[in-house]
Amino acid sequence: MEYYSEKISRLIAELGSLPGIGSKSAQRLAFHILGMPDEKVKKFTDTILDAKTNVRYCKSCFCLTDRDVCPICSNPNRDKKQIMVVENTKDMAAYERIGKFNGLYHVLNGVISPMLGIGPSDIKIRELIVRLQQEETEEVIIATGSSVEGEATGMYISKLLKPAGIKVSRIANGIPVGGDLEYIDEVTLLRALEGRVTI
Numbered sequence: 001m002e003y004y005s006e007k008i009s010r011l012i013a014e015l016g017s018l019p020g021i022g023s024k025s026a027q028r029l030a031f032h033i034l035g036m037p038d039e040k041v042k043k044f045t046d047t048i049l050d051a052k053t054n055v056r057y058c059k060s061c062f063c064l065t066d067r068d069v070c071p072i073c074s075n076p077n078r079d080k081k082q083i084m085v086v087e088n089t090k091d092m093a094a095y096e097r098i099g100k101f102n103g104l105y106h107v108l109n110g111v112i113s114p115m116l117g118i119g120p121s122d123i124k125i126r127e128l129i130v131r132l133q134q135e136e137t138e139e140v141i142i143a144t145g146s147s148v149e150g151e152a153t154g155m156y157i158s159k160l161l162k163p164a165g166i167k168v169s170r171i172a173n174g175i176p177v178g179g180d181l182e183y184i185d186e187v188t189l190l191r192a193l194e195g196r197v198t199i
């Protein structure tokens, strides 16, 4: 049974399709938006469209950015000998927030998940191999999450890199199983990085 007119229901349904937004939150947001001044709503929707249109993958590390090459990859002061492999741009930002890692990143944009039909060729693994052939990398730090998929993806990459003679390390345990890196506090994240082990 519909309590609201069609346009309101559609707005609630769209908002409710976003991650972490249940039906009550969707209703609250919908009525908040309907109560906002027109120009504020326009600015909001323009911002979404602008981000969606202009954000792309960095040509080097494949993080999401609005430039061809992201600010980290184009910073001459970053240590090019270390590359940290992360699942997504949010995890990269989590490590940047602690400000103790001065190397470069490689963003996989996903993890291998046979259940979801995501194989190695669906994430940026080949791009990592190509990168390692061109750059002067000495250590690859695997910082995928500790979910089953994150661990399996880390193992897959380390096996691929072993024959190349590059040092491969894995961030330490202490990250809760299935933990989402972006929600982990900075001390835990720093400990995981400093306590990494060669694999």
Ligand code: ZN
Binding pocket: 058, 059, 060, 061, 062, 063, 069, 070, 071, 072, 073, 074
């Ligand atoms: Zn980059």
